[in-house]
């Protein structure tokens with residue numbers, strides 16, 4: 001079990017494939033002093049991810065690593081491991097990362113990889129449950145609440161220990177798009193909150 005209390009700043013590696021609004025929220029919360037952490041790397045499998053641009057603007061080291069840049073699986077794995085090792089990463093933060101994390105990384109960083117999911121897991125998780133699919137499924141199931149979940153990443157998709165959840169009402173006139181907006185607002189709050197609680201030793205990994 002790991003308790004980070006009184007440690008130096010947590011070193012974070014953020015993995016993101018697209019817009020990176022969750023990354024931005026973490027960058028902002030470090031800048032405004034809410035979070036005592038440092039993002040030491042942003043890694044994306046998508047060279048066009050706006051997340052990379054956000055990182056560059058914040059002067060964070062960025063890395064594009066994909067099956068295009070590293071067609072050989074071992075090279076791909078080693079490229080990521082080298083970054084994590086050389087930057088002495090404490091926590092891996094998945095923020096809209098669309099590629100599965102190799103099992104070797106899950107094992108090496110066990111309990112130190114976090115993900116955020118735009119629903120109240122274990123509901124609306126698992127295969128195919130990403131992006132707008134999640135919100136469509138929630139609306140179709142006539143759920144009265146949805147929300148966001150921060151959880152540990154293990155070998156199974158959306159399965160690891162739940163660290164934190166916050167819910168939001170699903171109103172009758174909500175569409176998948178309006179629900180996605182509401183959930184995203186919560187995501188931006190709770191991801192930083194969980195990282196803060198970990199850094200203060202109030203969530204033990």
Ligand code: GRF
Pocket residue numbers: 016017018019020021022023095096097116117118131184187
């Ligand atoms: C979020 O909804 C998150 O829950 C999911 O992917 C989305 C990423 O959004 N895992 P962004 O790239 O952080 O804006």
